Amino acid sequence: MHRWSELFIPTLREAPADAEVASHKFLVRAGYIRQLAAGIYSYLFLGNRSFNKIVAIVRQEMDKIGQEFFLPALHPRELWEASGRWALMGDNLFRLKDRKGADMCLGMTEEEVMTEIARKELRSYKQLPQIWYQIAPKFRDEPRPKSGLLRVRQFMMKDAYSFDIDVAGLDVSYKKHYDTYCRIFDRCGLKYMVVEADSGAMGGKESHEFMVRTPAGEDQIVSCDGCNYAANMEKATSKLWPVDDLAAEGDGKPLEVHTPGQKTIEDVAKYLGVSPKNKIKTLALMAEEKDEKTGKTKSRGIVVLMRGDHQLNEAKLNGAVAVATRPMEEGEIKALFKSPAGYLGPVGIEWARDLKKDTHLPVLLVDKALEGRTNLIGGANKEDYHLKNLTPGVNFHPTAYVDLRAVTAGEACPNCGNALRIDPAVEIGHIFKLGDRYTQKMGARVLDKNGKEVTPIMGCYGIGIERILTAAVEQSNDENGFWLPPSIAPFEIVVTPINVKDETLLRAAIDLAAQLEAAGFDVILDDRDERPGVKFKDADLVGIPFRINVGRKVTEGTVEVVLRSTRELRDVTISAVVEHFRGALRAQA
RNA sequence: CGGGGAGUGGCUCAGCCUGGUAGAGCACCUGGUUCGGGACCAGGGGGUCGGAGGUUCAAAUCCUCUCUCCCCGACCA
Incomplete structure (x- = not known):
């Protein structure tokens, strides 16, 4: 029998001064955890008990669909070079050298190790599908650890990897994980939502995040109380009410109008007596990419057109161009538009026809909200002048139409039309259709029924163990402390x-x-x-x-x-x- | 990496501006009185004031450098 008098449960009357969010304060006060360094925590008796219960639930459910491994956290550089992530991960990867001077790193996830095993061992379609998982520490040299256990540098993760012979197989493995995750989070007593997520630059097709609403959360999720629509900000859309286009003026060709000193969307719209909805917002950005071979930085203009009253969602943009962007500097604006800021527009510039090709030309990305619109007003690329009668596809030719708009709270749900809400949330799980990115690069091949060599298709699936605890505390606390669901309480x-x-x-x-x-x-x-x-x-x-x-x-x-x-x-x-x-x-x- | 804040007993903090014997509350130890929502009285232990250097007769306090932690931003397959 556990007797409190004999246990080490160091409760604190006051929260440590550096704790900000509820879960951090309470987990420290309740004697669950103690901090060792920024983003690195020790689990004491109560914390570890709760932790073990969570792990047991995860393991029980995962064992129904997969097989548990235990992989090293310490990886050789070569493995990460084989996948390309040694260069890609930058400073987020913990790197170190062994006594011989060989480069090593601490694993952030285990795609490489798992794929290495698959590459060496899997030979035939008869061995597929496989689902391999582990529950083990992961390391990330976060630029800014924060919020107690919410964003840490060492954490426990359940990471699973599926290998299938084809995309149809992946769909099955993915669905299994989806269902398993629901069971796990249900058993952990969490009120969670499943949201469509951005698959990012990793080439995946489909991705879902499991989120728990909390003010401490770092992600913003868009959801609808009227139906089950829920999506990450990077993926969310909303229904737009139709907008009346302006009538063509004059002969319908782009028409220069004098707009002296009118630089902002608001000013110009007011000056011309039109709605910002009929204006084009022109954003001048620069993408900079390091050439892996030459080491030189190449930059390329990225110009984004939005409806005048809309905001750009940078995550969507990053997803679309797959590189980091920054605002253009004054000189760069002049060089491309031959005009000062405030009067920028898409007309008269040769844009790339294709994002991947024509890399010497600047890119023109037009938000989908402008697709099909006519007679818009935009900058004339000439100081104190704007152009009327602008129609995308006629007067200028976008490289691509992309959804780049940031959804705002209160807009209409794309499914049911109800008002959307936006809440901060914590990501507790993420499932991901990876495709053949790793298996292809690392040379994993199996023979199919016809004796033909094919590349297995992967999925990867993660659960942050401490985030389950954290989310549970965030979800249920008051001024005196917190209460956990019985299934995961110490x-x-x-x-x-x-x-x-x-x-x-x-x-x-x-x-x-x-x-x-x-x-x-x-x-x-x-x-x-x-x-x-x-x-x-x-x-x-x-x-x-x-x-x-x-x-x-x-x-x-x-x-x-x-x-x-x-x-x-x-x-x-x-x-x-x-x-x-x-x-x-x-x-x- | 940019901006802001903080390092003084185990915890929360005062003292620093204006240099001169290191403090309070909580926690801890001993004794006593208490005992249904963080008790009270008496006594006691515990701090190189983050670190290094400097100024000064004298530095927690002033100056320089440095480390660490927190917050906002950037970043976050």
Whole structure:
């Protein structure tokens, strides 16, 4: 039996000064964790117990669809060069040298190691599909660790990798993970949402993120209360109300209008007496890319056109061009547009026809909201002048139409038209159709039914173990502490004798705890010789969902059962306690 | 990497501006009184003031450098 008096549960009356978010404050105060360095934490007794319960749930569910491995965290440089990630990962990869001076790194994920095994061992379609997973530490040299366990440099991750003979197989493996993740997060008692996610520059096709809403979250998710639409900001869209285009003026060809000193969208729209919706917003950006061979930096103009009243979503842009961009400098603007900022437009410049080809030409990306619009007003590339009668595809030729618009709260849901909301959220899981990126590069090949060599198709699937804990704490706390779902709480029930010097009370409490333990509950006995107030405060703080007060009423055969989440208090006869908890725990506090 | 803030006993912080015996509350130890929501009284232990250098008769305090931590931003397959 776990006796509080013998355990190390260093609770703190005050939160450490450097803790900001609720989960950080409470996990430290409750004695779950202690910080070792920025983004590096030790798990103490309670923290580790909760952690192990989460891991056990993840393992149980994953074992139904896959096989657990345990892979090294220390990897040789060659492996990461084979996948191309040695260069790609930059400073986020922890790098070190061994005594011989050979470069090594600490794994951020294990695609390379898993693919290496697949490459060496898998020969035939008969061996597929495979789902391999592990639960192991991961390392990322984050530029800015923050928010306690939310963004750390060492963390535990369940990472799984699937290998299939073809895309149809991948779809099956992906679906298995999707369903498994739902089961895992359900069992962990989290209120989560599944959102469509951006697959980024990694060439994947489909991707979902599992998110938990919390003010501490770093991601923004767009969702609809009217239907089940939910998406990451990078992927979210909304329904636009139709806009009336302006009538063509004059002969319908681009028409120069004098707009002296009118530089902003607002100014020009007001000056010309039109809505910003009929204006083109021209954003001049620069993409800079290092040539891996020559080491030289190549830059290329990226010009983005948005509807006048719309904002650019940079994540969408990054996804579209697959390189980092920055605003153009004054000289660069002059060089391309031959005009000062404020009067920029797409007309009269030769744009690349294709993003990949024509790399010597600047790129013109036009937001989808402008596709099909006519007679817009944009800059004339001439100081104090704008152009009327601009129609995309007629007066200028976009390199591509892309969805680049940032959705804002209150816009209409693309599915049902309800108002969309935007909330901060924490990502607790991410599933990803990888394709053949790794298997191709690293030379994994199997023979198919026809004896033809094919490249296996991969999926990768991650769950952040500490983020489950963090999200659970964020989700359920008040000024006194937090309460965890019974499935992941370090203990389900704390039995609190009001006065341990009273032999009757103590004995009754011990008996009750033993009974509950025998019935399979995870119980801690708070047998400390402390005043009741101290024990109550601690019990409220440390995340245990139920408390049983053993007080004077034991002489009448009853104890008090307290539900931490609501503070609801109920007298229960001792003989009925076990039965009571069977029901209560089934109802998942 | 840019901007901001902070390092003083285990924790939260005061003292620094204006240099002169290192403080408070909580926690801890001993004794006593208490005992259903972080008790009270008495006594006690514990700090190279992040580090290095400098100015000064004298530095937690002033100056220079440096390390660490936190926050905002950039970044985050």
